[in-house]
Amino acid sequence: MQNPNIPRQKTEAELKIDSLLEKLKTVDIDLEQETADQEQLNPYERMLSIRNVWETIKDKLHNPETALDVGSGFGYGTVMLDAQGIKTVGIENVPAKNEQALELFNQLDITLKEIDKIDFENSPAILETDFNKLSDQEVTDLITMFYLSGELISNPETLKTCEKLLKTNGQMILSTEADRAHVEEILASGNLKLPTNFSWEIIDVPNNFEKTIILLTKN
Numbered sequence: 001m002q003n004p005n006i007p008r009q010k011t012e013a014e015l016k017i018d019s020l021l022e023k024l025k026t027v028d029i030d031l032e033q034e035t036a037d038q039e040q041l042n043p044y045e046r047m048l049s050i051r052n053v054w055e056t057i058k059d060k061l062h063n064p065e066t067a068l069d070v071g072s073g074f075g076y077g078t079v080m081l082d083a084q085g086i087k088t089v090g091i092e093n094v095p096a097k098n099e100q101a102l103e104l105f106n107q108l109d110i111t112l113k114e115i116d117k118i119d120f121e122n123s124p125a126i127l128e129t130d131f132n133k134l135s136d137q138e139v140t141d142l143i144t145m146f147y148l149s150g151e152l153i154s155n156p157e158t159l160k161t162c163e164k165l166l167k168t169n170g171q172m173i174l175s176t177e178a179d180r181a182h183v184e185e186i187l188a189s190g191n192l193k194l195p196t197n198f199s200w201e202i203i204d205v206p207n208n209f210e211k212t213i214i215l216l217t218k219n
Contacts, residue, residue, distance in 0.1 A: 016083040017051050023108050031074060031100050043104060047076045049209040050146050053175045054080065056205045057213055062169055064141035066120045070131050070152070070162075075101030075112055077146040078124045086142065087120035091131045098126050132157040138167045147210060148176040153192060163195050163218065172198075172216040180204055183212045 010018070024044040031043070064086055069077040072090025074097055081088040090112075092098050098114070105112050113125040118136055132155065143162050145153065152158055153174065162172055176183065180202055186192050194200055194216065203213040 013084045017047075017080060020079070020083065020108065020110075021047055021051070027104065027107055029100070029104050029107060031104070032096070043074065043076065045209065046074070046147075047080060050077050050080050050175075052208045053146060053173070053205055053210050053213060054084070056203060056208075057173055057215060058084075060203075060215060061142065061171060062217075064171070066140045067142040067144060068118070068140050068165060069144045069146070071145055071147075071149045072126060073097050073101070073147070075105060075124070075126065077144055078126065079105060079110055079112070081142075081144065082124035087123035088125075089115065089118055089120060089123065090126045091134075092126060092128060093130050095128060098128050101126060132161050134161060134165065137164055138170075140165055141167055141170050142173070143170070144173045144175075146173070146175050148174050156193070159193075159195050163197070166218045168218060170218045172214075172218075174214040174216070175205070175210040176212050176214075177210055179211050183214065 021044060024047055027043055067081050067086045067088045069081060069088055069090040072078045072092045075090055078088050078090035090101075102112050102114070110124070113122045115122050115125045115127050118127060118134070118139055119125065131152070143166060166172070183202060187194070197219050198216040199219060200214055200216040203215055205211055205213060
């Protein structure tokens with residue numbers, strides 16, 4: 001048993017993210033987007049929030065080897081998952097966001113690749129496409145939707161696409177700035193209908209911008 005007085009040594013992945021967060025504090029880039037989602041325009045704060053979501057949820061995951069980061073925005077989640085040793089493809093249909101993601105991480109000596117189909121060997125990579133038009137089946141262990149897009153998740157096709165893309169026993173991480181009570185209210189109202197062949201739980205993320213996670217597992 002580890003002596004509680006001796007600090008735990010950080011893993012290689014944790015050290016990578018710590019280093020990246022330090023660099024993001026001083027990165028010189030003016031991100032632009034058409035939505036009111038100004039939080040995404042602060043790379044340090046955004047990556048920190050995603051890192052905290054990951055630290056909260058990682059012990060409940062089934063050791064994923066591959067991930068699709070849906071609505072990947074400026075690439076924060078895609079790069080973070082890749083740093084964890086998970087081969088990750090970000091899915092984003094807004095060209096301006098993808099262009100800025102490439103520029104942002106190029107400044108940090110992290111190469112985001114542009115690809116035209118799901119190809120985990122090119123991780124970290126961005127695929128510019130409409131998520132719900134993907135026709136692949138059972139290709140990934142994990143799907144993430146950090147800072148959950150209301151527009152995306154309210155589309156009834158989105159969860160059907162997730163179900164199709166996930167392998168059996170695959171999992172989904174949906175994280176949102178809404179608090180637990182609001183998430184439970186939405187689920188109870190039926191405005192967000194979770195697939196019947198998924199088990200799920202709600203998990204709190206203390207002291208974080210993204211306050212709540214819905215973790216789903218495909219049965």
